Structure formats: structure tokens, C-alpha cells
Amino acid sequence: MNLYQQSINQLNRRSFLNGVSVGVGSLALTSLLEARGFAKEALPLKSGGAVNPLHFAPKAKRVIHLCMAGGPSHLETLDYKPKLAEMNGKPMPKSITDGQPIAQLQNNKQLKCLGPQHEFEKYGKSGQLISKALPQIGSIADDICIVRSMTTQQINHDPAHTFMNTGTQISGRPSMGSWVLYGLGNGSDNLPGYVVLSSSGGGQDQPIASRQWHSGFLPSRYQGVHFHSTGDPVLYISNPKGVNQKGQGEVISAINAINKIRNKTVVDPEIETRISQYEMAFRMQASVPELIDTSKEPKHIFDLYGAKPGDGSFASNCLLARRLAERGTRFIQLYHRGWDHHGGVKNGVLTTAKHVDKASAALVKDLKDRGMLEDTLVIWGGEFGRTPMAQGSGRDHHIKGFSFWMAGGGVKGGISYGNTDDFGYNAVEDVVTVHDFHATMLKLLGIHHEKFTYKFQGLDFRLTGVEEAHVLNKILA
Numbered sequence: 001m002n003l004y005q006q007s008i009n010q011l012n013r014r015s016f017l018n019g020v021s022v023g024v025g026s027l028a029l030t031s032l033l034e035a036r037g038f039a040k041e042a043l044p045l046k047s048g049g050a051v052n053p054l055h056f057a058p059k060a061k062r063v064i065h066l067c068m069a070g071g072p073s074h075l076e077t078l079d080y081k082p083k084l085a086e087m088n089g090k091p092m093p094k095s096i097t098d099g100q101p102i103a104q105l106q107n108n109k110q111l112k113c114l115g116p117q118h119e120f121e122k123y124g125k126s127g128q129l130i131s132k133a134l135p136q137i138g139s140i141a142d143d144i145c146i147v148r149s150m151t152t153q154q155i156n157h158d159p160a161h162t163f164m165n166t167g168t169q170i171s172g173r174p175s176m177g178s179w180v181l182y183g184l185g186n187g188s189d190n191l192p193g194y195v196v197l198s199s200s201g202g203g204q205d206q207p208i209a210s211r212q213w214h215s216g217f218l219p220s221r222y223q224g225v226h227f228h229s230t231g232d233p234v235l236y237i238s239n240p241k242g243v244n245q246k247g248q249g250e251v252i253s254a255i256n257a258i259n260k261i262r263n264k265t266v267v268d269p270e271i272e273t274r275i276s277q278y279e280m281a282f283r284m285q286a287s288v289p290e291l292i293d294t295s296k297e298p299k300h301i302f303d304l305y306g307a308k309p310g311d312g313s314f315a316s317n318c319l320l321a322r323r324l325a326e327r328g329t330r331f332i333q334l335y336h337r338g339w340d341h342h343g344g345v346k347n348g349v350l351t352t353a354k355h356v357d358k359a360s361a362a363l364v365k366d367l368k369d370r371g372m373l374e375d376t377l378v379i380w381g382g383e384f385g386r387t388p389m390a391q392g393s394g395r396d397h398h399i400k401g402f403s404f405w406m407a408g409g410g411v412k413g414g415i416s417y418g419n420t421d422d423f424g425y426n427a428v429e430d431v432v433t434v435h436d437f438h439a440t441m442l443k444l445l446g447i448h449h450e451k452f453t454y455k456f457q458g459l460d461f462r463l464t465g466v467e468e469a470h471v472l473n474k475i476l477a
Contacts, residue, residue, distance in 0.1 A: 048184070050454075054445075055447055055452075056446045056447070058444070059409055059445075059446075059476075059477070060409030061330075061445075062325055062329065063177075063331050063376075063441065063445070064321050064333075065333045065379045066363075066378065067334060067381075067382070067383075068339050068356065068381060069336060069337045069338075069339060069382065070157070070205075070337060070382060071160075071383055072381075073339075073341065074402040075116050075395070075424050076345060076346070077130075077134055077403065078130060078403035078404075078405065079148050081422060083423065084115050084388050085116055087113040087115070087423070088113055089113065091113070092388065096426070101400075102387065102389075103156065103396045104397075105389060105396045112389060113390070114345075116131075117349065118131045118133045118346070119131070123138035123141035124138070124141030128141040128146060128414065133353045134357045136361035137360055137380075139361055140361045142414040143413040144364070144380075144405045144406065144413055145406050145407070145412055145413060145414075145415050145417060145475045147417045147432055148401075148403045148417070148420060149401060149418025149419055150432045150437070151399060151400060151427050152383065153399065153434070155399050158206075158207075158209060160383035161209075163383075164383050166216070167438055167465050168465060174214070174454075175212060175214060175224065176331075176441070176463060178214070178216065178223055179222075179452070180194075180330060180445060182218050183445070184330055186329075187328030187329065188328030191287055191329050193329060193330040194222065194223065194329070194332075195329050195332050195333070196224045196332075196333045196334075197320060197332075197334050198226070198335040198337065199317055200336065200338050201336070201352065202352025202354070203338040203340055204338070204342075208337065210226065213226065217457075218454060291323055291327065292320070294307075301319070304362045305366075306359055306362070313355070314336045315355075315359035317359075318334065318359040318360065318362060322370075325376055343391070343393050345386070345393065346393070360380055373409075374408060374410075375408070376409055377409030377410070377444055379404065380405045381405065382404070384398055385401065385424075400425055401425060401427035406475070410444045410477050411444070411475055411476065411477060412475055415475065418430035418431065418432055433467075433469065435464040435469035440471050440475070440476075442463065444476070
């Protein structure tokens with residue numbers, strides 16, 4: 001072979017490699033993306049939700065989840081058991097506890113009943129029985145539905161949060177907030193569609209992992225954004241010294257132009273996410289400071305919530321939740337850590353309740369006054385309940401029956417749903433699973449839980465899993 005022919009062959013090989021390298025890379029990347037579960041027909045960047053049109057006429061447009069992290073005792077808050085009071089200090093019947101999952105009490109030779117540590121009172125025209133430790137929640141008794149027959153499958157904090165948030169004990173699945181954002185799209189151009197706030201006080205602080213608001217196998221633009229309760233709510237929300245808004249905008253435009261060129265080649269949903277997040281971050285530099293600046297709120301609103309600007313309290317977070325809801329944020333999650341009362345449950349519940357009682361009720365009242373409660377679903381509850389058996393002066397983790405409440409968004413107010421047995425141990429009437437809860441939430445948002453799927457690793461996944469889930473139709477207005 002002469003030198004000319006060798007040169008032509010080298011040029012042809014180089015041209016071939018240059019020409020197909022992007023294609024080979026694209027094929028490899030596409031293969032990787034499919035392995036991670038990304039659908040080829042990813043949603044356009046500026047689209048609404050994946051469920052379009054909705055399966056049902058929606059009653060709720062947004063969700064505010066007040067997560068009482070640590071497992072509040074239903075027996076001192078929402079589920080009064082006079083029989084348990086009669087049995088205080090006496091042995092728990094073995095017929096109830098034998099063979100049952102019990103956390104730290106598992107090896108105790110004798111399990112003794114611990115009666116309710118707080119009195120209950122009938123509140124509102126509906127006469128709902130609520131603990132005197134929660135008088136302000138009692139004041140909204142006619143607006144809330146108390147579910148007293150909740151169950152879960154995980155008896156320790158982190159897995160229980162994971163199960164409550166994702167419908168599975170397997171880490172890495174999308175949270176319910178991410179599912180809702182994916183299904184409905186964001187209602188705000190300038191703020192994230194899924195925002196998480198956290199606070200603590202009143203008891204042992206269990207850590208909350210960021211995977212609780214992760215998007216899992218959904219594109220990462222659907223994951224929750226954690227706002228800090230004090231200082232800058234989002235890191236680097238302010239421009240560095242010497243950089244003005246115009247200059248920052250030019251940088252964002254240049255970066256996104258490069259990303260768009262790359263995305264034309266590889267069609268990667270995560271590049272779309274990067275583009276949208278750069279744009280959102282730029283808009284947030286103007287919208288977030290305005291959101292956090294509550295100085296224009298009237299005094300009676302601060303008094304209603306018991307909030308002080310910038311104190312990082314649950315009360316301030318509830319006020320921010322209302323402001324986020326007004327601005328179109330689709331899913332808002334507030335974690336309050338302080339309900340893990342293995343000892344001193346009487347004073348512990350009372351102390352923690354003082355951090356959350358007033359503001360929880362204030363949020364419902366404020367939304368109602370603004371005409372927003374009818375299309376805002378408010379959820380209040382923890383990852384599990386507490387045992388009717390004593391753990392010293394406290395209670396252990398409990399998964400067989402506990403309580404939470406819901407308000408607004410198409411839920412009947414002034415009613416109770418389900419019951420536990422006389423000891424508050426087993427849910428025995430209208431038993432509710434986590435998947436039932438998720439199916440009901442989705443129904444209120446206009447989504448049929450069985451039709452709401454996402455293909456990942458060749459399977460059609462859904463928030464409610466493969467087990468049978470039921471919508472709680474009796475509580476729907």
C-alpha cells in the first residue's frame with residue numbers, strides 16, 4: 001500500500017471515528033439513561049404535568065404536609081382510650097401483644113399498660129374528642145377529619161419516614177412530593193414546585209435525611225428543595241460581590257446555550273433539568289427574598305401563628321407555607337422534629353405540642369379566611385404512633401394503629417374515620433394503609449393512582465405500589 005492510500009485510509013478512519021463518536025456516545029448514554037429508567041419521551045422542559053388531562057375533576061391544587069417527625073403518641077393527642085385508662089399499671093393482655101412487632105420493648109418479661117397522660121375534650125359542633133394538649137387544633141375540629149386507624153410497615157424512624165414518603169421501604173424511590181410535582185407540574189414560574197422546611201423543639205430530634213424528598217428515578221428536577229429556616233433560605237441565593245443581576249443573567253444565558261447545544265446531541269433529561277434549574281435559580285434570586293420577607297404581613301397574622309420573623313420556628317415555617325401556597329408551589333412539606341418520647345411522654349407531648357399546636361391551627365384558619373382551604377389539602381401526622389404499653393414513663397414505637405388528620409382540599413370536616421381497639425393497639429375499623437393514604441391524596445388532586453405510572457428498568461412503577469390500595473371515599477366531600 002502506497003503512502004497516498006495509507007493517508008486516505010487514515011483520513012477515512014479519522015473521519016469515521018469523529019463522525020460516529022458522538023453517535024456511539026449517545027447510544028451509550030441512552031443505554032445508561034434507560035437503565036436508570038428515564039423515558040425516551042421525557043417531558044418538555046416547559047410542560048405542565050404528566051397527567052394531562054387529569055383523570056378526575058381535582059378538589060385540591062396543592063398539598064401542605066405537616067410532618068410530626070418522631071412519632072407522636074396518638075394516645076395523648078387524637079385517640080382517647082378510657083379502657084386503657086382503667087388498665088393503667090396493669091399487665092397488657094398477652095393475646096394482643098404476643099408475636100407482634102414491638103421495637104425496644106420486645107424482650108420485656110412483662111408489658112404494662114400506660115393510661116392516657118392527658119385529658120380529652122369534645123371540641124366544636126362536631127364534638128370531636130381531642131387532647132387538651134392540643135386546644136388550638138381542637139378549635140378547628142369542625143374543619144378537620146381525624147383518621148384513627150392508620151397503619152404502617154416500618155417500626156424505626158428512618159425506614160418509616162421512607163415508607164410514608166415513598167410507599168416502599170426501599171431507599172431511592174421517588175417521594176410523594178416528587179410524584180405530585182411530576183404528575184401536575186409546577187404552579188409557579190419563580191419558585192420550586194416542591195419545597196421542604198424543617199424545625200425542631202420539645203423532644204429528641206431524630207435526623208431527617210434528604211432522601212425523604214428525593215426524586216428517585218424521576219428526573220431530578222422533581223426533587224424537593226430544602227429551604228433553611230434561618231439565614232439565607234437557599235445557599236448562594238445572593239450574588240457574589242461585584243456581580244449584578246444583569247451580569248448574572250448573561251452568565252446563565254451563556255451556560256444554558258452550551259447546555260442546549262449538548263442536549264441536542266445526547267437528549268438527556270438531566271441536561272434539561274440542569275437548564276431549568278439554572279433558570280429557576282436565577283428567578284429565585286428575586287422571588288425568594290420577597291417570599292422570606294414577611295415584614296408586610298400584618299401584626300394579627302403574626303399573632304395568629306405565634307411567629308417571629310426569621311426565628312426558624314415551626315410557626316414561621318407555617319406562615320411561609322401559606323406564602324408558598326399563594327405563589328403556586330405545588331407540594332410543601334414541614335418537618336417538626338421533637339415527638340420521640342420514649343420517656344416522660346406526659347410532659348414531652350405537652351412541650352412539643354406547644355411548638356406546633358397554635359401554628360397548625362392558624363394555617364388552616366388563615367387558608368380558610370383567604371378562600372384557599374377548599375383547594376389546599378393539609379395533612380398532619382407522624383411516621384408511626386406509640387405503644388399503649390409503658391416504656392418507663394414513655395412509649396415505644398408503634399405501627400399497628402395511630403392517628404393523623406386532614407383538612408381542606410375536598411376532605412369532609414368535623415368527622416372521624418376508623419378506630420383502634422380499646423387499648424389503642426390494633427386498627428380494627430376502616431383500617432388505613434400508607435398506600436390508601438397516597439391513593440386518596442392523588443384522587444383529591446385529580447389523579448387515578450392505578451393509572452399514574454413511570455417506566456423504570458422495564459417496569460411500570462407507581463406511588464401506591466403493586467399492593468391493593470383503596471381511596472377513602474367516606475371522607476371525601
